[in-house]
Amino acid sequence: MVRLARAADGAVRVGRNEPGRGAWLCAASPECFDLAVKRRAINRAVRSELSDMDLEALRVRLGALAPGRQSSSGTKR
Numbered sequence: 001m002v003r004l005a006r007a008a009d010g011a012v013r014v015g016r017n018e019p020g021r022g023a024w025l026c027a028a029s030p031e032c033f034d035l036a037v038k039r040r041a042i043n044r045a046v047r048s049e050l051s052d053m054d055l056e057a058l059r060v061r062l063g064a065l066a067p068g069r070q071s072s073s074g075t076k077r
Contacts, residue, residue, distance in 0.1 A: 002027035002065060004058065006046035012054065014061050021046050027065050033058075 005022030006012050013020075023045030026032035036042050042058075043049055050058075 001025065002062060004042060004046065006048055010048065012046055012048075012050065012058060014058070014065065021048075025062070027062060030059070030063065033062055 001024045002014055003016050003018060003022050003024055004012055004014055005018035005020040007018070007020050023036075023042065025036060025042075037055055042055070
């Protein structure tokens, strides 16, 4: 799980300890993020209307946090 929070300046930040209005979201599931966007749950949780650009930036940040998303230089066993 990862926390999304709206800071005092209006920016939405990703982090477990971020202060402000926020919501918890499945970090490793793009489907979870897509469903939250479709239901407008993120906008309701942060009490702010996020633009498509803001949502895409969040999608990229959450994808980078997901375990197993980064390739390793080692070989599979």
